[in-house]
Amino acid sequence: MDLRVTRARVQSAAADDLHRRLFVLLVGLLLLAVMMGAQAAHARGAPDSFADLAEKLSPAVVNISTTQIVSGSGGEDGGDEEGQVPMPQFPPGSPFEELFKDFLERQGQGQGKPEPRKVQSLGSGFVIDPSGVIVTNNHVIQDAEEITVTLADGTKLPAELRGHDPKTDVAVLIVKPSKPLPFVNFGDSDKARVGDWVLAIGNPFGLGGSVSAGIISARNRDINAGPYDDFIQTDAAINRGNSGGPLFDMDGNVIGINTAIYSPSGGSVGIGFSIPSALAQQVVAQLREFGETRRGWLGVRIQSVSDEIAESLNLDKARGALVAGVDDKGPAAVAGIVAGDVILTFDGKPVPDMRTLPRIVAETKIGNTVPVVVWHDGKEKTVQVKVGQLDETAIADASGSGHKGGAAPTKTQVVLGLTLSPLTDELRGKNNVPDDVKGVVVTDVAESSAAAEKGIRPGDVIVEVAQAKVETPAQIAEKVKAEKDAGHKSVLFLVSRAGDLRFVALRVDK
Incomplete structure (x- = not known):
């Protein structure tokens, strides 16, 4: 009897332990599912539709048209300037050639100087304050005589330029609406990642509000547009007229201002560039407050x-x-x-x-x-x-020590393919070397030398070698030898060209 009771208790304990294990396993599976679901939500796959987002954001995006007065023939062929009719290429002596020239002359595009005329251009922008503050590109409104903003409901308002910054291609406009305008907010472009979905809204080819979607293709792009290049690259379709329009993230925040495209044909090929909000937001704040940038x-x-x-x-x-x-x-x-x-x-x-x-x-x-x-x-x-x-108009003067005249004459030497000579008054005048630059002048460069590959050319002045000032070719030769003996593979030259300084490293271990 006691043996049966003991067995029953053992079986009951074993069942309880199994239940506990199953419960722990079930809880673990539930936690894993929650975590995976959270990760999936964070990853944000492609939405089923962008319609709700586009409907919400589009009212804050505006069309911008500008008018300016231009004059000039637009080049010899009459087709370089916007609005000009290009001259077709006919066989010499063709009657069509004379006919077309007559037509152009009647239109004011002949040999005489054409009358000044109004030229219109179109772009995009977006409202960031319901009182009527609008952000766009500088190149959209540059040199404009008149600026007109067309709201999403068709209302046209004259705009005043509050401030513009050519270096970042950002401008701020002010309009005076009869009621508060729909607006959008800047987001944090620094949090945007390559592969994130984005939405571009603008006015391509003057067609009116258009929406395109894509992803962020790259970050920190330098396209040589200015000194502060840091563009977001996207494959969302951006065309002419999209300039100044917003690039939205999936939360509806502006993370970029659509500015440029790469296109051999002039149309979208899936490579567009936007000014990141992290840069634009600071510029916009200064333009709103001061009417200019203060860097x-x-x-x-x-x-x-x-x-x-x-x-x-x-x-x-x-x-x-x-x-x-x-x-x-x-x-x-x-x-x-x-x-x-x-x-x-x-x-x-x-x-x-x-x-x-x-x-x-x-x-x-x-x-x-x-x-x-x-x-x-x-x-x-x-x-x-x-x-x-920063004084935008000032040119920094980072010239040398202020010594004038040439060094005492010494023998010309060839070092690392450079023919070097003392900087005499004659050579200073011949090569337009500023009076306050002191060093050794380059009179010739061997074509196959490393110096030629690095762009050193006759007339350049070597100011320093290995961060030590030099005044004679012999000093340069000594410095190069010392660096080579020390086991260095290259030696650093400070070179002046027309007063502008740059460092060049030349190999010495060959």
């Missing part, structure tokens, strides 16, 4: 750090921005930054390459004192820089 200023001329330059400076890899010149009265000079330093971080932000630094400095609040880490004499050094204000 931070460091007072340096910079260039890229190549592998050879990094090796010659004992830097671990090519990174940062190499200081080629320093404004004597600029913030960098006051802080102790000198030519040959490599700026690695600015205000705690890394500087991976040359083109990153101007954006970071420009976005820094004027008057702030920030830490700057530089690579100086083979080691890191931190200096404190008080950021100045």
Whole structure:
């Protein structure tokens, strides 16, 4: 009897343990399903439709038309200027040639100077404040005599230019509506990832509000449009007339201003570029407040750090921005930054390459004192820089030490394929070398030399070698030999051309 009771208790305990195990397993599976569902929701697959989003956002997107007065014949063929009728190519002496010339002359496109005429252009924009603040591209309204904004409901309003910035291609317009306007908000473009869905709304070819969808194809694109290039690339269809329109994320926030396309044909081929909101938002805020941009200023001329330059400076890899010149009265000079330093971080932000630094400095609040880490004499050094204000019209003067005249005559030498001569008054005048530049002039460059490959040419002046000033060809030869004997693969030259300074690293281990 006792044996049966004991067996029953054992079986009951085993059943309870099995139940507990099954319960734990079930809870685990449920948690896993919740996590997978959350990840799937975060990944945001392609929506079934963009209709709700487009319906919500479209009322805040506007069409912009401009009118300007132009004159001129538009070139010899009469077809270079917008609105001109091109001259077809007929066989010489063809009667059609004379007929068409007569037609053009009657239209004011003949030999005589045509009358000034009005030319219209179209673009897009979007409302960011219900009181009537509109953002668009600078090139949409540039040189416009009149600006008209057409709202989504067809209402036309005259617009006033509040401010524009050619360097980022951003402009702000003001209209005076009779009632608050639908508007959209800027989002955080820094959070946008390659592969995210985006929506572009604009006025392609003047057809009116049009919607296209795509993904972010790339980030941080430099298309040589300006000093602060940092474009978002998208395959959402962008065509002529889309300029100034918004690029939306799936939350309905503006993460870009559609600005340019890459297209051999002039139509969309799936490569469009948008100004990221992280850059545009700051510019828009300044244009709204001041009517102009107020950028931070460091007072340096910079260039890229190549592998050879990094090796010659004992830097671990090519990174940062190499200081080629320093404004004597600029913030960098006051802080102790000198030519040959490599700026690695600015205000705690890394500087991976040359083109990153101007954006970071420009976005820094004027008057702030920030830490700057530089690579100086083979080691890191931190200096404190008080950021100045960039004068858009000023040209930084980062010239040499102010010495005038040439060095004492010495023998011409050939070093690394460069024929070098003392900088005499005669050579200074012949090569238009500024009076305040001191160094050794290049009189010839061997075609097959590394110097020729790096773009050094006759008339250039070598100011420094291995970050030491030089005044004679012999000094350059000695410096190159010393660097080679030290086991360095390349040596750093500071070269002046018409007063502009740049660093060039030349191989010495060949």
